[in-house]
Amino acid sequence: xxxxxxxFIILLCSLLISITEGIDIPEQFQKSNHTNNWAVLxxxxxxxxxxxxxxxxxxxxxxxxxxxxxxxxxxxxISDDMACNPRNPRPATIFNNAxxxxxxxxxxxxxxxxxxxxxxxxxxRLLTGRxxxxxxxxKRLLTDEGSNILIYLTGxxxxxxxxxxxSEEVTSQELADALEQMWQKRRYNEIFFIIDTxxxxxxxxxFYSPNILATASSLVGEDSLSHxxxxxxxxxxxxxxxxxxxxxxxxxxxxSKKTMSEFLAVCPxxxxxxxxxxxxxLFKRDPSKVPITDFFGSVRPVIVTKKPIEILETPKRKKKxxxxxxxxxxxxxxxxPQFPVHLVKTS
Amino acid sequence: xxxxxxxxxxxxxxxxxxxxxxxxxxxxxxPLPPTHLYVYFxxxxxxxESSFEHSHLASRSLGEVISRFQVDELHLTLTExxxxxxxxxxxxxxxxxxxxxxxxxxxxxxxxxxxxRKLSATLSGLFCASLNFIDSFNTVVPQMAIWPTGAIxxxxxxxxxxxYATLPREIVxxxxxxxxxxxxxxxxxxxxxxxxxxxMIHNTNYHSIGVHVRKMCKVDNCSDINIEIKQTVALVYxxxxxxxxxxxxxxxxGQGLPGACPLSSSSKIxxxxxxxxxxxxxxxxxxxxxxxxQRGGSDTMLAVYDIKSYxxxxxxxxxxxTKDKLLVxxxxxxxxxxxxxxxxxxxxxxxxxxxxxxWAPIDVVLLENAPWWLPIQLSSLRINGKAESKLVKSQxxxxxxxxxxxxxxxxxxxxPPKSTTTVTIDFEFVFLKWQEYPPDANHGFYIGSAxxxxxxxxxxxYTSLPITGSxxxxxINASKxxxxxxxxxxxxxxxxPTPDFSMPYNVICLACTVxxxxxxxLHNICTxxxxxxxxxxxxxxxxxxxxxxxxxxx
Numbered sequence: 001x002x003x004x005x006x007x008f009i010i011l012l013c014s015l016l017i018s019i020t021e022g023i024d025i026p027e028q029f030q031k032s033n034h035t036n037n038w039a040v041l042x043x044x045x046x047x048x049x050x051x052x053x054x055x056x057x058x059x060x061x062x063x064x065x066x067x068x069x070x071x072x073x074x075x076x077x078i079s080d081d082m083a084c085n086p087r088n089p090r091p092a093t094i095f096n097n098a099x100x101x102x103x104x105x106x107x108x109x110x111x112x113x114x115x116x117x118x119x120x121x122x123x124x125r126l127l128t129g130r131x132x133x134x135x136x137x138x139k140r141l142l143t144d145e146g147s148n149i150l151i152y153l154t155g156x157x158x159x160x161x162x163x164x165x166x167s168e169e170v171t172s173q174e175l176a177d178a179l180e181q182m183w184q185k186r187r188y189n190e191i192f193f194i195i196d197t198x199x200x201x202x203x204x205x206x207f208y209s210p211n212i213l214a215t216a217s218s219l220v221g222e223d224s225l226s227h228x229x230x231x232x233x234x235x236x237x238x239x240x241x242x243x244x245x246x247x248x249x250x251x252x253x254x255x256s257k258k259t260m261s262e263f264l265a266v267c268p269x270x271x272x273x274x275x276x277x278x279x280x281x282l283f284k285r286d287p288s289k290v291p292i293t294d295f296f297g298s299v300r301p302v303i304v305t306k307k308p309i310e311i312l313e314t315p316k317r318k319k320k321x322x323x324x325x326x327x328x329x330x331x332x333x334x335x336x337p338q339f340p341v342h343l344v345k346t347s
Numbered sequence: 348x349x350x351x352x353x354x355x356x357x358x359x360x361x362x363x364x365x366x367x368x369x370x371x372x373x374x375x376x377x378p379l380p381p382t383h384l385y386v387y388f389x390x391x392x393x394x395x396e397s398s399f400e401h402s403h404l405a406s407r408s409l410g411e412v413i414s415r416f417q418v419d420e421l422h423l424t425l426t427e428x429x430x431x432x433x434x435x436x437x438x439x440x441x442x443x444x445x446x447x448x449x450x451x452x453x454x455x456x457x458x459x460x461x462x463x464r465k466l467s468a469t470l471s472g473l474f475c476a477s478l479n480f481i482d483s484f485n486t487v488v489p490q491m492a493i494w495p496t497g498a499i500x501x502x503x504x505x506x507x508x509x510x511y512a513t514l515p516r517e518i519v520x521x522x523x524x525x526x527x528x529x530x531x532x533x534x535x536x537x538x539x540x541x542x543x544x545x546x547m548i549h550n551t552n553y554h555s556i557g558v559h560v561r562k563m564c565k566v567d568n569c570s571d572i573n574i575e576i577k578q579t580v581a582l583v584y585x586x587x588x589x590x591x592x593x594x595x596x597x598x599x600x601g602q603g604l605p606g607a608c609p610l611s612s613s614s615k616i617x618x619x620x621x622x623x624x625x626x627x628x629x630x631x632x633x634x635x636x637x638x639x640x641q642r643g644g645s646d647t648m649l650a651v652y653d654i655k656s657y658x659x660x661x662x663x664x665x666x667x668x669t670k671d672k673l674l675v676x677x678x679x680x681x682x683x684x685x686x687x688x689x690x691x692x693x694x695x696x697x698x699x700x701x702x703x704x705x706w707a708p709i710d711v712v713l714l715e716n717a718p719w720w721l722p723i724q725l726s727s728l729r730i731n732g733k734a735e736s737k738l739v740k741s742q743x744x745x746x747x748x749x750x751x752x753x754x755x756x757x758x759x760x761x762x763p764p765k766s767t768t769t770v771t772i773d774f775e776f777v778f779l780k781w782q783e784y785p786p787d788a789n790h791g792f793y794i795g796s797a798x799x800x801x802x803x804x805x806x807x808x809y810t811s812l813p814i815t816g817s818x819x820x821x822x823i824n825a826s827k828x829x830x831x832x833x834x835x836x837x838x839x840x841x842x843x844p845t846p847d848f849s850m851p852y853n854v855i856c857l858a859c860t861v862x863x864x865x866x867x868x869l870h871n872i873c874t875x876x877x878x879x880x881x882x883x884x885x886x887x888x889x890x891x892x893x894x895x896x897x898x899x900x901x
Contacts, residue, residue, distance in 0.1 A: 046786055083428065084520035084549050088753050091549040092521050094893055111475050111522040115784055134465050135479075136472020165786035167848070333498040333562075333569045336505070338831030339802040340491045343741045343759055344710050 032290070034189045035146030037298040039064045042077040042123060044155030044164045051235045052226050054082040055096040056154040056196055058104035063249040064150065068099035068298040075126060075141055076093040077113040079155075079165050089232055096238040096246065098113050098230040112138050127178045129187060145186040150194070150295045154242070157197035159220055160206075162294045176206040183209040190283070192260075192295040196241045198223045201277030213283040213290075215264055216272035217241035240272045254297050352491075369393045370404045370532050370611045372539045373819050377619035377810070378665075379435040380626065380676060381582065383552065384594055387439050388539055388580040390531055391564065391817055393573045404610060405576055406530035408473060413560055413574070416466045417453035419508070420497045421560040425476060427519040428553035428583070433682035433702075437807030438581055442555040443796045443835040446476055446517035451495050452508045461485075463510040473597055474558075475522040481512040484719055487755040490743045492714040492800040496814055497561030498569050513716070515793035515838045519554065521545040528558050530578060538608025539654075542600040543580060553583035555653060563817065575817055593628075595664025603662040607654040608664050616663065617819050621648045628667045640823040643806025643830060649823070667743060679808035680705040681762075685836040687794075688771070692844040697723070699797055699836060703762040707804055710740070710761050714798035717754040719747045720777045720843065721794065727773035736766060742852040749777075752776070753858040776844055788845045796835040803830040 041064075043057040061076055083092050083105045093103040113122060125131050126141050143149060155162055161169040183187055193214040195203050200216030207214060217224040217239070226236035228244040238246075244267040252258055264278050264287060280287060375387040394402040400410060413421065424442035448467060456462050460483060471478035489511050499505060522586055524545050528535040535541055548554050557579040565571040582599075589598045596603050607614035618630065620637065634650035641647075652663065682702050689695030697717070703709050717723045725744045730736035741759035745752075760770050803809060812818075813825045847853070886894070 047596065081518040081520055084518055090546070092545040103546075105521060108520065108525050109522050110525055112472075112473070114522070115477055115516075115518065116480070117477050134468040136469050138472040138475075138479075167784075167786040224590065224607075280729070332501055333564065333572060334501045335496075335498055335564070336494050336501065337829075338494045338496070338814060338833075339800060339829065340759060341802070341829075343491070344761075344802075 010256050014325040031146065032285070032294045033146070034148040034294065035299060036120065036144070037069050037073060037148050037150070037295070038141060038143050039069050039074045039150040039152070040077075040126070040141065041074065041150075041152045042118070042154070043083050044077075044118065044153065044162060045077055046080040046165045048080075048082070048085060048087050048291040049235050049345065050080070050156075051082050051094075051233065052265040053105060054078055054080065054153045055094050055238045057152065058109075059096050059238070059242055060152045060194075060249075061109070061330055062102070062106065063246065065254075067249075067252065067293060067296045068254050069296075070298070071108075071110045073298070074110075075112050075139070077123065078111050079118040079120045080115065087169060087234075089336065095230065095233070096243070098228060098232075098237065100230075110138070116165075118162050118165060120168050123164070123170065124174065124178045127187075128181045129185065131273065141187070143182075143187045144334075147188050148190045148192070148295055149188050150192050152194045153203070154195075154196040154239070157199060157203065159199045159202045162195070162197055162203060172203045175203060176208060181208060182321075184210075190294070191268065194245075196224055196239055200224060201279075204277075204279050207279070207282060210282055210286060212279075213260065213287060214277075214279040216277040217267070217272065219277050241267050241274070244271055249296065252296065253293055254293060256291075256293065258292045260290040260292055260295070261286075261290050263292050280309045335338055352458045367395045368402050368404045370608070371613045371818055372608055372611050373614075374539055374616045374618070375439065375619070375810075375819050378622055380622055382586050383435060384584040384586065384599075385435065385438070386580075386599065388543070388585065389439075389819070390540065390578040392532065392576045392578075393817070394576075396562070396572055396574055404532045405574070406532075409558070409560070409576065410532055411467055412466070412473065416462050416469070417456050418466065418560065419451040419453050419499060419562065420495050421448075421450045421466075421558070423448045423470060423474070423478075423559075424555055424557035425474070425517065425519040425523050426553070426555035427549075428551070428555075430583070430835075431552070432834060433678055433684075434676060435583065436679050437810055437832060437834070439810045439812065440557060440559070440579055440581065440741040441513070441558060441834050442581070443513050443798075444838050445513060445515040445793070445795070446478060447513045447835075448478060448481060448518075449489075449493060449509065449511040451499070451505060452510075454500070454503050454508065456508070456652045459510065460507055467512070474526050476517060477514065479782055480514055482879070484511050484751055485514070485753055486512045487714075487716050487745070487753055489714055489755075489757065489798070491712045491741065491757050491759055492798045495561070495735075496559075497575075498564045498572055499562065515795045519556070520549065524548070524556060527558070527578065530558070530576075532610045533608035537605065538611060538614065539604070540608070541605055542596065542602065544601050547599065547601045548580070548582055550588060551582045552585045552588075553581070555579075555581045557581075563855055564815070593664065593666045596662050597664075603660045604654065605660055606658055610891045611655075614656060614817070615819070616652040618650040618652075618663075618665075619647060620650045621646065623648065626667070627669075628665045631664055631666065632661070639821055641826070642822060642824060643661070643809070643826050645805070645807050645809075647822075677807070678704055680803055680805055681709055681711070681799075681834075683799055683834070683836050685797055685839060687839045688773075690777055692842075694773060694775050695841065696727075696771055697794070697839065699770045700767055701760075701762060701770070701799065702767045703764060705805060706764050708761050708763055709804065710759065712798075713756075713760060714799040714800070715754075715756040715758075715770075715772065715796055716797065717747070717756075717772075717774060718792075719751065719753055720779060720792070721747055721754070721774045721841065722747060722777065723754045723756065723774045725772075725774045727771075729757070729769075729771045730758075730760075731769055732771070762870065776841075778844060784845065784848075788843070788848075789841040791842045794839045794841060796838045799834045799836060801832055801834065803832060806830050 020269050025188040041057050041061050043053045045053045083094050094105040126347055160172045163169045190211045199220050201219045204214035225240050227238045227240045230237045248266045267276050269275055373389050377385045379385050388504055392405045394405045424447045426442040426444050429444055430438055451464055454457050467481040468479045488509055490506055528540055531540050559577040561575050562572045563575045565573050586592050635653050636651050640651045685699045687695055688698055705759045738760045739758055740761055743753040743757040747754035809830050812821050
């Protein structure tokens with residue numbers, strides 16, 4: 001009988017401890033233990049009148065690049081060519097503001113997936129890593145269990161889907177399953193998911209994988225609206241949500257102390273005209289204690305060493321192969337006539 | 348004595364070392380009167396074949412691609428716009444609109460097709476282009492039209508190792524130029540490449556960037572070879588866009604030339620000033636020297652600037668003395684056009700017209716490359732309207748296969764002097780599968796350009812380098828018997844029978860309406876009985892009123 005009571009007390013204590021631990025997380029657990037940063041930035045709309053979506057995605061591209069994520073770790077997907085579109089009065093530029101202060105296209109842009117390559121299949125394959133073996137490195141998401149990934153999607157969507165190129169769509173369930181597959185394959189540490197589209201929050205409602213912080217430009221039943229039009233270009237040039245996001249990000253420096261909760265509150269309803277949706281329940285940390293650079297910046301692990309590094313074995317060059325090459329080069333080489341002259345002469 | 352010897356030896360070694368790896372940059376500028384200006388950049392990196400991986404100038408990323416996939420020769424161009432041969436003459440290197448890729452693989456490659464797919468996929472990552480769309484269904488093996496420009500082992504079958512593909516829809520923009528510039532030793536910070544600002548070069552009528560890798564003989568007997576990586580940019584400016592005929596580097600590129608790339612062994616600018624006699628202009632600053640080049644009966648005056656001797660900002664420009672004169676352009680010996688025939692969504696045809704302006708016959712190879720969704724039949728081939736023609740000296744046809752292989756026709760023609768030859772071939776339209784339509788199917792479908800490989804007897808309007816030459820000075824006095832060139836015609840566009848993709852939705856709506864309309868009466872007929880009402884004798888007006896009240900009571 002006594003043993004039973006003591007057993008019960010121990011159980012109660014352990015339960016109590018676990019509850020208190022769940023309530024406030026110790027300081028060291030607040031810090032992220034990610035080792036690298038990646039960004040997947042997708043514009044899903046085609047056609048000139050969707051110029052603003054390209055400007056949206058390039059605004060985020062510009063910011064993450066400025067804050068330190070290298071081009072090799074940014075997967076940029078753009079469905080249509082706006083910069084060199086014949087309708088663009090200023091070739092090779094994309095502006096997100098009618099004052100045209102910053103060309104978000106810049107002089108050093110690397111688009112990884114473009115045009116017809118931006119499809120639901122390629123997007124899901126990219127996330128889950130199930131790409132064709134010949135796929136080049138720049139088109140792969142080579143993340144690991146220490147990667148913090150920023151996923152930004154923009155385009156036209158509805159309740160539970162996002163259209164790709166006006167011809168197909170990804171549903172919220174498919175997206176949630178793709179993220180779950182990523183989690184099971186240990187392809188991420190944490191994900192920050194941003195979506196700027198109509199009824200955007202419907203896209204993250206189905207998520208069920210851990211460590212995802214999600215935000216959306218509008219709730220279900222709301223439209224996301226564009227910000228302003230540039231009469232010289234002739235179309236709306238940026239969406240409201242991304243406009244205010246960029247305004248916020250332009251003031252963020254790589255060493256800034258701004259937190260994710262500031263980012264999540266970046267566009268109040270008075271500015272956005274739609275309600276920004278946030279989903280925190282899958283995310284283990286408190287957004288007000290997570291620095292914004294955990295997702296928008298990049299960790300650069302630097303190990304300071306005072307000792308010289310000793311390389312024990314110097315790799316030996318394969319001399320044999322070189323010798324073989326030399327014997328091969330001895331074969332007769334020459335320039336060929338650039339026209340099938342032999343056929344002309346015989347006839 | 349000993350120190351002198353050591354010094355000599357070290358100098359000798361050093362000069363040998365420098366020769367192993369070499370980088371040259373050049374610009375060639377030619378006015379294309381009356382309204383255009385041709386600017387051609389070439390950056391040549393040569394390195395020894397054995398030390399390719401250890402080269403300090405050649406790009407490692409490209410070098411690895413070449414050695415990994417065992418490529419003997421590679422040509423990649425990304426082009427926007429159409430070169431107008433009849434108006435502008437011939438470019439140094441012609442390129443097809445969109446993306447064009449062709450390569451010869453080494454004889455040690457067993458499965459060329461797999462290697463080709465891998466190569467195109469890798470290059471797509473390297474140049475941010477959709478080259479991974481190249482597959483067997485859009486690849487041809489040209490039999491007569493293209494020949495390797497490099498030194499190759501002559502005793503082997505080279506044609507079977509060649510693969511050629513174009514993507515006529517491919518767009519060219521900053522994201523292609525950025526990785527292209529990163530292959531250069533000076534990138535875009537110094538030298539001629541600093542002039543390549545994307546805003547200025549995409550504001551042209553025609554722009555084409557290219558990478559050409561070939562093997563060159565190091566010595567005359569070709570016992571040793573070098574690898575030459577040539578990166579080119581061809582631009583055609585419109586005087587209307589730059590607002591005047593007087594051009595300068597500042598107007599063309601938005602900035603002056605900051606000097607030569609410190610890693611280059613030669614940095615030269617050549618300006619074709621032949622039109623100065625008829626249409627005089629002044630160059631400023633004045634060139635280092637002016638060379639007369641006599642090549643195949645045509646004289647060219649070249650003004651040469653050696654930028655290595657300048658170390659300050661330069662703004663080379665031209666000022667015309669008179670601005671109201673109109674120049675008559677001399678048409679080149681050979682020009683061509685291509686268009687699509689027919690109406691409706693069932694049959695059509697492709698016509699290629701080749702005009703020979705020269706007084707002697709010219710031999711050409713015409714390569715028609717039709718995608719699998721545009722099947723062409725050899726039986727419908729007509730030359731000048733006739734099925735049989737004496738002009739055809741040789742012919743090759745490889746029929747396509749649905750979703751696997753394109754249709755490929757090659758003709759070796761002898762064009763009679765002063766004539767136009769019309770080559771017509773009919774095609775039929777094919778229905779694609781539901782998923783095969785691109786998102787913008789109503790935009791139309793692009794047919795790639797045809798290749799015309801010509802053996803020109805004259806060097807009129809001809810600017811290409813001789814095969815053994817690498818730099819632009821090799822064209823000076825380079826008279827030969829023949830001047831071979833490969834041209835690309837303009838592409839074409841057809842609109843395939845495209846279904847209305849909202850049709851299923853419309854059908855559902857319509858069907859539901861029809862069913863609803865039909866169901867109501869049918870249901871009424873089935874459930875309600877029609878009963879004859881007995882008709883009584885005529886009633887008086889008073890009775891009628893009474894009846895009305897009666898009904899109301901009920």
